[in-house]
Amino acid sequence: xxxxxxxxxxxINGVLLGGILALLALxxxxxFGVLDIVWIAYVDLVMLCMYLVYYLAMIxxxxxxxxxxxxxxxxxxxxIAVHLLIITPILNSPPVNQLLATGGLLFFIQSxxxxxxxxxxxxxxxxxxxxxxxxxxxxxxxxxxxVLAILVMIGLYLFLTRTFVGTAIRAVSxxxxxxxxMGANPQTIYLVTSAVGGALAGVAAALLSIQYSVHPYFGAxxxxxxxxxxxxxxxxxxxxxxxxxxxxxxxxxxxxVLWSTEMGYVIAFAxxxxxxxxxxxxxxxxxxx
Amino acid sequence: MGRWAAAIILALLALxxxxxMAGMRxxxxxxxxxxxxxxxxxxxxxxxxxxxLVSLGHGxxxxxxxxxxxxxxxxFGLTPWLGGVAAVALAVALGFVVAYPCSRxxxxxxxxxxxxxxxxEVIRLLIIAERDWTGGSLGLTLxxxxxxxxxxxxxxxxxxxxYYASLLIWLAGLWIWRRLDRSMARxxxxxxxxxxxxxxxxxxxxxxxxxxxxxLSAALTAAGGVAYGQYITYVNPETLAGIGVSLRIVFxxxxxxxxxxxxxxxxxxxxxxxxxxxxxxxxxRFIGMAETIYGLVLIIFIIFLPAGIYGSLRNALLRRGQxxxxxxxxxxx
Numbered sequence: 001x002x003x004x005x006x007x008x009x010x011x012i013n014g015v016l017l018g019g020i021l022a023l024l025a026l027x028x029x030x031x032f033g034v035l036d037i038v039w040i041a042y043v044d045l046v047m048l049c050m051y052l053v054y055y056l057a058m059i060x061x062x063x064x065x066x067x068x069x070x071x072x073x074x075x076x077x078x079x080i081a082v083h084l085l086i087i088t089p090i091l092n093s094p095p096v097n098q099l100l101a102t103g104g105l106l107f108f109i110q111s112x113x114x115x116x117x118x119x120x121x122x123x124x125x126x127x128x129x130x131x132x133x134x135x136x137x138x139x140x141x142x143x144x145x146x147v148l149a150i151l152v153m154i155g156l157y158l159f160l161t162r163t164f165v166g167t168a169i170r171a172v173s174x175x176x177x178x179x180x181x182m183g184a185n186p187q188t189i190y191l192v193t194s195a196v197g198g199a200l201a202g203v204a205a206a207l208l209s210i211q212y213s214v215h216p217y218f219g220a221x222x223x224x225x226x227x228x229x230x231x232x233x234x235x236x237x238x239x240x241x242x243x244x245x246x247x248x249x250x251x252x253x254x255x256x257v258l259w260s261t262e263m264g265y266v267i268a269f270a271x272x273x274x275x276x277x278x279x280x281x282x283x284x285x286x287x288x289x
Numbered sequence: 290m291g292r293w294a295a296a297i298i299l300a301l302l303a304l305x306x307x308x309x310m311a312g313m314r315x316x317x318x319x320x321x322x323x324x325x326x327x328x329x330x331x332x333x334x335x336x337x338x339x340x341x342l343v344s345l346g347h348g349x350x351x352x353x354x355x356x357x358x359x360x361x362x363x364x365f366g367l368t369p370w371l372g373g374v375a376a377v378a379l380a381v382a383l384g385f386v387v388a389y390p391c392s393r394x395x396x397x398x399x400x401x402x403x404x405x406x407x408x409x410e411v412i413r414l415l416i417i418a419e420r421d422w423t424g425g426s427l428g429l430t431l432x433x434x435x436x437x438x439x440x441x442x443x444x445x446x447x448x449x450x451x452y453y454a455s456l457l458i459w460l461a462g463l464w465i466w467r468r469l470d471r472s473m474a475r476x477x478x479x480x481x482x483x484x485x486x487x488x489x490x491x492x493x494x495x496x497x498x499x500x501x502x503x504x505l506s507a508a509l510t511a512a513g514g515v516a517y518g519q520y521i522t523y524v525n526p527e528t529l530a531g532i533g534v535s536l537r538i539v540f541x542x543x544x545x546x547x548x549x550x551x552x553x554x555x556x557x558x559x560x561x562x563x564x565x566x567x568x569x570x571x572x573x574r575f576i577g578m579a580e581t582i583y584g585l586v587l588i589i590f591i592i593f594l595p596a597g598i599y600g601s602l603r604n605a606l607l608r609r610g611q612x613x614x615x616x617x618x619x620x621x622x
Contacts, residue, residue: 099343103539107587
């Protein structure tokens with residue numbers, strides 16, 4: 001039997017992981033809610049930002065927080081570029097093609113990163129303390145990223161509810177057609193949303209790069225779980241994604257301690273499939289039929 | 290004319306292994322065998338994909354199939370002929386497990402794609418997690434048969450045998466595609482793909498057709514997985530399960546055109562030829578370059594030629610054949 005203290009440690013680590021996953025999922029979900037397109041390559045964009053953070057911090061010797069801001073800037077640019085170059089031409093294509101176009105982007109980014117930077121794992125070597133609270137060891141890096149992730153999510157909430165643009169974004173996600181009738185230009189809203197989604201990718205990249213090393217298959221490692229969270233929460237449903245992130249991260253973390261990391265993921269994915277069958281619209285959706 | 294062209298191509302394919310190619314024969318055969326097997330798998334996928342059932346988890350059926358027969362052979366010495374039957378049965382069962390709830394609870398579109406994607410990952414991670422007997426991410430090598438060519442073990446050192454076997458498999462795949470294409474099921478499935486509620490209201494048993502076509506597709510995919518495993522005599526979770534291979538199957542099909550008989554074959558042939566060419570041209574110097582170009586080509590194709598290469602060409606030819614195109618011929622978008 002596993003020592004309960006390990007379980008408690010795993011549970012706390014699960015919460016900390018959940019914060020980051022929630023941030024990742026919110027960016028993807030925001031874009032989905034407005035554009036009705038799943039960016040399969042979203043986490044690969046995060047990976048590109050992580051490479052920039054690594055480059056700025058380790059090669060150029062910038063302080064990590066400044067490198068992180070650089071990552072966010074790249075995220076905004078990538079969000080805009082993806083929207084203008086790939087999404088705009090296929091806005092009215094069937095959903096299959098939209099999925100596949102961003103899937104092609106995933107292949108492209110992944111292999112281009114392999115080509116440019118090889119499959120080496122690169123990490124920012126930060127000497128951050130490990131905190132010990134009553135026999136539980138917590139990494140300061142994880143704690144700090146968790147707090148920052150929560151702050152950014154609160155910021156996103158305020159942006160969406162308290163600003164004019166944010167309100168417009170929510171309006172488009174509720175009814176695409178009606179928004180145009182109200183005299184707003186959906187194209188602008190799409191672009192702003194993609195930029196905000198990209199910025200969130202950049203923030204996630206900055207927070208992830210102080211905990212994990214970056215490699216070309218980073219997107220493949222974190223991508224699936226991010227989609228699962230979005231779908232489980234209900235695509236486009238922000239609160240649902242937030243809750244789903246913590247459910248899945250707890251399972252992964254505790255399952256990882258009890259069995260193995262892969263089994264943690266297997267259980268999380270299996271639970272996802274089962275929950276999809278019970279609540280196809282996401283955990284918070286009301287049953288309509 | 291089409292009949293003649295088909296006969297000539299078939300004759301060429303049948304004589305393929307005897308065309309003199311100097312020292313290149315083994316290599317060319319190897320490439321063609323891969324194209325044939327992966328085209329078959331692509332056809333299996335397109336049976337569902339063309340009706341809007343976009344699965345991003347066909348790696349699950351592929352991996353489950355290949356591993357079932359490989360494990361049965363390695364541990365119990367069961368001939369892959371029977372192992373293959375077990376593999377197909379398992380894939381059909383898995384297909385049912387996915388398709389039944391999906392059609393029962395109306396999981397379609399994005400949601401279906403993402404549920405199947407999760408399903409593919411579950412299988413991949415299970416294979417890795419059970420590393421004690423599956424070999425984990427290192428993969429599993431099939432135990433060698435006692436002799437060079439063993440029909441019982443389905444292992445042959447002579448590539449020509451695999452060539453003809455994969456040719457037959459490929460033709461069988463084409464035949465099944467054609468059968469479905471000309472059946473009532475096709476109309477029913479097309480109606481379901483357009484609008485499930487409307488289809489149900491005219492008396493189409495939506496769930497039955499969707500589950501049926503998913504199980505058929507899963508069975509064929511698993512058979513393809515077994516064939517590929519037997520040919521390579523090595524199975525690996527990364528190349529046979531998970532997102533990577535699932536997306537690769539879908540891309541090859543979309544590239545060629547999923548709405549036409551030969552679309553998957555054209556797409557698979559192009560992608561395999563492209564990656565082989567880039568591999569030979571760049572060698573190990575530019576690792577990843579081949580895939581980079583591949584990804585870029587895919588994006589461009591999906592934006593500019595959504596019906597795929599073969600599909601677009603065929604549409605263009607059809608439009609030319611008819612003196613006055615009244616908007617027909619371009620059905621798909």
